[in-house]
Amino acid sequence: MVKAQSDELAEDFKKLFYHALTTEQSYQWLRSLCKDVGPRMAGSPGDRKAVEWSVALMKKLGFDTVYTLPVDVRHWERGRESAIVRLGGKKIQLNVTALGGSVSTGKRPLRAEVVEVRDFDHLKELGERVHGKIVFYNYRMRKDYISTGAGYGDAVKYRWSGAVEASKYGAVAVLIRSVTTRADDYTHTGVMTYEGAEVKIPAGALSYLAADQLEQILRQHQNVLMDLTLESFDRGRTTSYNVIGEMYGTERPNEVLIAGGHLDSWDPGEGAHDDGAGVVHSIAAAAYLRQLGIPTRHTVRVVLFANEEFGLDGAKQYAEWVKNNDTKTIRLAVESDGGGLSPRGFTLDAPDSIVQKVRSYREFFYPYGMYEMGKGGSGADVNQLKSTGAVLAGLRVDGHRYFDLHHTSRDVFEEVNPRELEMGSAAMAAFLLLFDQLIF
Amino acid sequence: MVKAQSDELAEDFKKLFYHALTTEQSYQWLRSLCKDVGPRMAGSPGDRKAVEWSVALMKKLGFDTVYTLPVDVRHWERGRESAIVRLGGKKIQLNVTALGGSVSTGKRPLRAEVVEVRDFDHLKELGERVHGKIVFYNYRMRKDYISTGAGYGDAVKYRWSGAVEASKYGAVAVLIRSVTTRADDYTHTGVMTYEGAEVKIPAGALSYLAADQLEQILRQHQNVLMDLTLESFDRGRTTSYNVIGEMYGTERPNEVLIAGGHLDSWDPGEGAHDDGAGVVHSIAAAAYLRQLGIPTRHTVRVVLFANEEFGLDGAKQYAEWVKNNDTKTIRLAVESDGGGLSPRGFTLDAPDSIVQKVRSYREFFYPYGMYEMGKGGSGADVNQLKSTGAVLAGLRVDGHRYFDLHHTSRDVFEEVNPRELEMGSAAMAAFLLLFDQLIF
Structure with a gap:
């Protein structure tokens, strides 16, 4: 790595964390997703509302394109x-x-x-x-x-x-x-x-x-x-949507870095940690880079998967769509589905050579309390993209509290700490940037 | 380090974390401190109750000796x-x-x-x-x-x-x-x-x-x-107490490893994180080692400092007592005063040679999510022991949530997660054991 390049990356990381912690936009988006939309079980009225909500948000944030892909889902009440x-x-x-x-x-x-x-x-x-x-x-x-x-x-x-x-x-x-x-x-x-x-x-x-x-x-x-x-x-099958937003890359617009989470949630709470956090982490990853004027060479694509909870319909059908219809090539897909808790690092489902290369840059994450950077699982949704050959990855957060809330009526906005949430948003953006600048 | 010694330490660490997470004793003690004792501002009735409570608890846990040292404190209401x-x-x-x-x-x-x-x-x-x-x-x-x-x-x-x-x-x-x-x-x-x-x-x-x-x-x-x-x-000056418990060492009983926190708290909440957590972390550090039948070569001494919040009276007077009256030599003093949150590691106020030696064992803590082990501050209370020449250290925890609660009516038991608290207890015990076995 050239020293200048490395200094620039460290500087951009600093900007991202500063921006996240001081503007707290993810936290405001999450409040809206939890309070204006609420629970959003696949096929429910809340689910439809969440699709509209996320399309509108990404358009407002100036994504270069926002589109939806229909997903056949099961609707149970x-x-x-x-x-x-x-x-x-x-x-x-x-x-x-x-x-x-x-x-x-x-x-x-x-x-x-x-x-x-x-x-x-x-x-x-x-x-x-x-x-x-x-x-x-x-x-x-x-x-x-x-x-x-x-x-x-x-x-x-x-x-x-x-x-x-x-x-x-x-x-x-x-x-x-x-x-x-x-x-x-x-x-x-x-x-x-x-x-x-x-x-x-x-x-x-x-x-x-x-x-x-x-x-x-x-x-x-x-x-x-x-x-x-x-x-x-059992309300039978109905249609939901994967929601996708892209910020085009400057040099390799047809090569894609995905950040994703799932838009649906269980019904008793608000799906704040599971997986509202992943939704806003992913949107923020793209939006914060753009807001800071940090261009990416590759296209950053946010994918909000439909119906993760009830059988991964969104992710499975998205993988089919990618195989048959995607005009771009996916290089990386990183998922956030562990909650809006304090980030600890990332795990990678990738060839050893890539893992070693990423690990060689792990010290860039140390100032932000993220020390974990190694081989491991990615996430249930992005794992469906395995056959694309893309690098798969998952954000790892401090999980001690997660199963206190998971799939309960306690998984609400009030249980999310703004700093912990925003650290995750900056971490996702930083991870994308590392791949964009130094890995690919 | 001999391989067998290192394997044994790793095994003891595993036992400590297992014991902490499965028995959750610190969590039960903290519930009692918060609910049976409650707020305990220096010189208040709650403070007196806390002194009795901690003496009784350490006696019940089979400490080899438990004693109190009077501290002149200011009482404000x-x-x-x-x-x-x-x-x-x-x-x-x-x-x-x-x-x-x-x-x-x-x-x-x-x-x-x-x-x-x-x-x-x-x-x-x-x-x-x-x-x-x-x-x-x-x-x-x-x-x-x-x-x-x-x-x-x-x-x-x-x-x-x-x-x-x-x-x-x-x-x-x-x-x-x-x-x-x-x-x-x-x-x-x-x-x-x-x-x-x-x-x-x-x-x-x-x-x-x-x-x-x-x-x-x-x-x-x-x-x-x-x-x-x-x-x-302003109720003038009154008497409170530092509360001390010791588990004697097998080989060097006159050399002491201190684990400490402060017993007093602010009045609006229950002092659950500040510093009830440090109190039970310190008691647990000694008690868990004893319960598991892991002997220590040095004496483990728990010090619960009086009146940290109102001017460090307890710590200052304890340092005087140590200088004039202590028959033992303090080798290490580690403090927990950052709350019962997920532990990240320890910082050390010690000569570089010691810091380097401790760092060389830092991988022992990695399986427990603790990666931070370097030079830094210790804690307000143990810092008063600087002139003893002891190694001073502080438990570092994930602090993103801490100042949401700090010195408020929200610093109550319900805000403590049992797993996060117990990870800290095991971490304190493990840190003492590292010094006991391999550093000194």
Whole structure:
């Protein structure tokens, strides 16, 4: 690297962080996305509003082009939810929420005995003894992983395929312990599957404290009956949109650096951290560079993916579009989908030679508290672009708080710290700039 | 370093973090300190309760010795507070709090015209024109410092000596803009001085939004009058205590590694981050090592300093005690006073040779997200031990959120994340162990 080039990059990094922290534009955009748009589950009115909102914002910010690509998505809606344990004459209400995609119990509760299982092995052991019963997966997300993402990865299998496994033995419904380490009364929803199931049974998540309470009840009583209502509505397929904005490059406008996040969110909160933060991080990455008059040689493309939460429809269909219709070549795609928390660095899904090259510049990020720069995963959405051969990457943030909020009614704007959010926006811009100037 | 030694240390680190994250004892202790004891301003009933609480806790945890050392402290109390702008017939109420140590306006409000100054230079320029008026230091804590501590250091001079400077020109009171970058309605108190002042005038802090509002009013109106009530009571000198617990070393029991924080807190909140976190970090550092059966060659001494907030009385008198009475030699003193936030590493106030040696082991901390290990400050309390020649050090945590809460009613237990807090406890223990095993 030429010294002058390196000095210039360091100077541009400084400008980006200064600009982010002093103008706090991402924070204002996020406030609007959370408060003016609100929750935006794929196919819902909020989702349509979010598409319009992001098109309008990027146009206002002077993107060289803004366009949408239709995405066929599934539209599922939550109805009434309740879990009541009947103990003699007493009724004990437990906080519960339906998992995304769950079939409905209907309006009237399903009444059955609850049986606790520790894990899939235990389920297998019990076998037909769960027939006609509600299976309660009392699996705790492990606290000892330093990376909360790893703990999530370990525990989420009961959410994802708990219904399929229990239905094999004739269970009539499943409940999981919310996937979180935080002992509170929030319920954590999230997507589930019926793939491989002959019978579809309703599936819900109890809050951590409700799961504790149920565990206690089951220790002390036999044949515990529950009235479980998990109402839901399958609205079939509908159309949503990937929203794309581009700032054209000066030298290689047909080579593209993507910054992306997903526009949809779960319904109970505002999708502030998941993934409103990624949406504004990505928009800011392009907008801040332009506002500062820092030209990029390559085109910067912001991609706001439709329906990540409910099966990655947006990302999958975007990858198809790229293969068949994109006139440009994608060189890099970096995703932000870990929340608007304090950034720690980036992980790269790329050949070793690229990882080594990027690592050689990692000290540029040290003044901003970002020390992690190595091989690793990217993100669920940009990972769909793997066959393009582009470098894939993911913003890594401090995740200790993330699963307190994830997929709950607590994932709201007020839980976002402006400095932490803006550090992420500047980090995304800086990362793009590094690739634009020195890697490609 | 022998390979076996290094493997053992890495294994012990793993055990410490596992133990902290899974048992969450620090978090439970902090809940008790915040909820059973509460605010604990030096000399107050809460302060006395905190001394008893910490003695009892360390005894319960099996410390080899627990003792207290009397500290002469100043006891100041807050009374009624209000700031009302009178605009024609309208009264506009602004959120205000007295700075610690401020003289009282008395029960009846002080009425005077408000004059805004940007900074000390501007004050000098205005000179006698502030005579008889309330000086409003409208200095914003800078947002562009990546380290919020640096931004605090820059802005806090108006809190500390604003009254002294303004009184030189005959001002009758001063108000500062709360020292925070967060645009909300919390007031941030903190200590101030009258050193060098001929006349002592009352001093308070407006919330960020109240300061914005006053700024607007002063743009639009001339001769703005305010009724300012900052009632306070100087209760004179009283006795508090430094609380000390020791776990004796196996090989060099007369050489001491100190972990410390301060036991006192400001009155509006619960002192959860400032510095309840440091209290439980320090206790945990010793207790977790003992619980895991990891012996230390040196004695681990926990020091909970009295009255940090109101002039470092505890630390100063402790340093005197060490000089005159301590039968042991202090080798290391590490402080936690940055809050129970996600740890980033440690800074060292030590000779280069020691810093280099510690840095050579820094990769032991990488798996836990701590990359910062270099020369820097330690902490206000342990810094008083400088003349002992001990290595001084400070735990560094992610500070982006810290000044949202600092010295406000929002500094409560609910604002602490258990994982972030426990990571800090394990980090403190690991740092002591590194020195115990490989540095000394």
